[in-house]
């Protein structure tokens with residue numbers, strides 16, 4: 001539901017008229033994506049942020065990513081809940097109400113005309129007054145953008161399963177940076193990804209440094225052993241897709257537990273898959289060069305993945321985008 005009066009004023013600063021009239025298939029400069037900056041909508045490629053924003057200089061920010069599939073947001077309210085919780089945890093307040101944020105996201109997607117989209121909302125610390133380094137004095141900022149939907153794994157990788165490496169580099173300890181507060185502290189993940197790519201793998205999973213699995217760049221990890229599903233419970237983001245898979249297991253009567261998962265269990269599992277807003281549940285079929293189970297996407301992974309998409313397409317936890325083009 002849209003709250004009356006909460007609608008953001010979208011100003012087109014390119015002079016490009018007719019995005020609405022042209023409909024979904026050709027939204028001009030906005031078709032490649034739309035960004036919301038300082039109360040204005042701009043084509044994504046033209047979006048700019050101030051260089052002195054601590055979000056950029058210090059990774060002092062939180063963000064969330066929700067997707068739109070076939071013209072509807074999936075679990076929009078859950079993503080907004082997480083975003084609000086994480087802003088509060090970091091003492092960030094961009095001065096926008098939840099209905100306003102919801103409206104901005106809607107407006108970004110509607111303007112782009114994208115039916116399958118990746119939608120990111122960001123709150124940064126902003127800038128302190130000149131001469132100050134006091135985070136309490138910063139004026140926090142809100143940004144949002146939408147881009148064409150993107151998968152963590154490409155089509156071929158999703159069909160045959162990802163080739164994964166377990167990095168020896170531990171994830172930043174949760175006592176230092178809380179991983180449940182979605183953040184841009186990705187140097188460990190990116191360095192791990194470089195190592196994995198250099199060694200011929202396609203993606204990476206980091207550990208806690210004590211022999212347990214954590215997560216990878218943009219995804220949670222699941223194992224299936226003897227028909228039982230498990231996913232790490234600490235040191236990871238409480239992914240919305242992870243939650244969805246746990247719920248789907250409940251609906252399907254598949255035992256599923258959030259608990260510590262040892263690297264040895266990961267390597268001995270019958271099936272391994274990753275979960276992300278950018279792709280749902282996606283199979284992993286090789287770890288450190290060795291096949292997982294039979295070396296092909298497993299039956300439980302495939303069942304959960306197809307349920308994830310089919311339930312969304314039937315309107316489960318969906319919020320329709322009002323495109324205004326019929």
Ligand code: PLP
Nearest residue numbers: 218219220237239240241276277
């Ligand atoms: N873990 C990390 C570090 C992430 O960045 C993400 C998503 O970007 C995830 C897990 C998956 O979370 P979600 O299912 O909410 O997309």
